[in-house]
Amino acid sequence: MKRYTIFVITENFIGILNRITIIFTRRGINIDALTASESSVDGIHRITIEVTTSEEMVVQLVNQIEKIIDVIKAFYHEDSGVVYQEIALYKIPVARLDGSLEKIIRQHHAKIISAEQEFVVLEVAGHKEQTQELLEILKGYGLLEFARSGRVAVAKRMRTIDQYLS
């Protein structure tokens, strides 16, 4: 069992995400995280899926995803093959802002992206281990809400979307 990032380059059609996720459901594989958004090319979507499974399974998953008619390309990498980032938001009551918290914010390279009358929102970008570490600390500061994105990743391999399209 290892962590893999699956990349899917696909046409932006209704239902495509459903077609992809049922491949995981059918095999009883849990999706750890998923992000989907428009790519650099018009009309082409890019979906990044994080799973923890065996390499044998990830190969099957990728083969089946690539078989979907509207999918242009699917491939996978281990963590070492990708550059990735996640973003986390933490909502903290204003009342708990003090010197020690300021130190923590600096240490974790967090940013205050919003300050309201009752709360502030901190933002950290990094790997899950880092955002998790800050989460544990901020639980001691009356954390009101926490949200973390799926992985946004680019492969280290030198290929562009255009190459998949041709």
Next chain:
Amino acid sequence: MKEESMIRGADIVVQSLIAEQAEIIFGYPGGAIMPVYDALYDYHEQIKHVLTRHEQGAIHAAQGYARVSGKVGVCLATSGPGATNLITGLADAQIDSTPLVCITGQVAAHLLGTDAFQETDVVGISMPGTKWNIQVRRVEDIAPAIAKGFYIARSGRPGPVLIDITKNAQVDFGQMNYTPCLGFRSYKVHQPIDPNAIQKAAELIKQAKRPYLLFGQGVVLGKAETELKFFLDKTGIPGASTLLGSGALSEDHPNYVGKLGMHGNYAPNLLTNQCDVLIAVGMRFDDRVTGDLKRYAKQAKVIHLELDAAEINKNVKVEVGVLGDCKESLSMLTEAVEQGSHPEWLGKFRELEQMEKEAVMQHDITPTKVGLTMGEVINQINRYKADDAVLVTDVGQHQMIAWRYFQYKKTRTQITSGGLGTMGFALPAALGAQLYDYSRQVVCVVGDGGIQMTIQELGTIMQTKAPVKIVLLNNNYLGMVRQWQQMFFDKRYSFTELNNPDFIKLAEAYGIKAQKVTERNTLTESIEDMLIHDGPYFLEVVVEKEDNVFPMIATGCSVEEVRLS
């Protein structure tokens, strides 16, 4: 604004089907598809419609038509229950790679998601059971969707497509300028064959002492029957067929060694674990073929000629994967290999075949017991059938026996539900196959369990006068389940015995000539009567109640543990 040249969406649907050279639609009307049915009224000279008695009957008939003709089967149904009744057929066509275009009506676009009358999310429901599906909500999207649907259904590894058309799109007016689909960027059909892979495969074959070839339906779908024959002719390699591969090579071919799988032949299963090079062509190593994968052909170097990239290394790890159309790859491989023969190795197959003859076939074909066997019925059919007779079977004991003993001489003569194992498939599928060609002999062999799942299609046979020859092998049991109960569940026959209706009266009620055989001495004559009868015919043969199908590879066993009894 409606311009002069505009026509209704429903007319666009029908004209698109005609543009794709669809000859026949199997369907069932209902509210949300009524505009299309209204349009069909005007086109009855250009396209035929067959009203089945259930949507499942319609889709299985379309499957039978597609399997025998190699064309795309077309199916029409309404929304809601009409659409959900297609699901079994879609799943069946998906796993058996049958090209279909199914068009369903849908509630008007403004009602989508409101739980309107007969609204169901058929696009969502059918997603895992289709090669592609789409919902069309605007009249201008109808023709492009149908063009794309036909292209996807018939190209690459064929499969079923579902197009769900909302009622507003059917009644709105739009322009009809049909452009056939010739491809699109996310779907690459043609894979150039890698010459290095061919070279590697040829090298392995050259060094092989005991090479062995398995062929599946891919050979039929890829129209590579001649290429397969040439390859076997040149190399002298023994070849065995999967369930759906039967017919791709005439059983008269000197290198043909039999059938693979749970109830296939003894030698082809057993010797899988003795070959040194295994060449798989257009097949997918289904678990019914491989038995326990951990003990499947471990000694062999595997070469896999396959169109679907996802099938290579899916179940069996290969030494050489040759991706692409097997018509091309087989002829390239034939060119790259040397002339050869393997008389000793082939002799081994013949030796084991003899064992199977003595241990199993004699009992099945020339029984000494009083009760009739399924095998002797098929054997008698062989005596009188035409070379290109099509065998359509349902699922269960009769399916395995009919497959084992039917002598396949021509391609596209084997129609059965292989991957999904759909009981109730045979009767409508036989109807569909027969409607493709009235002059062809279509023999529908079916059990007393399966026939009752779609028996209403006798009505369609009556109405179309399709001269299907129905052979009901009646043992008053769900025979295959009973066999498993006998072998693996201490003979606890839990809910497998059937109290059956008078099938003869039933067939006659539908105006179909029917006859019942209970004694051996009238069997031959009855089969002859049936095959020469002009029109549909229903022959019920009462067979031994508790006969079993052998050889058998029990679940979890290895191919080398194939049992003769």
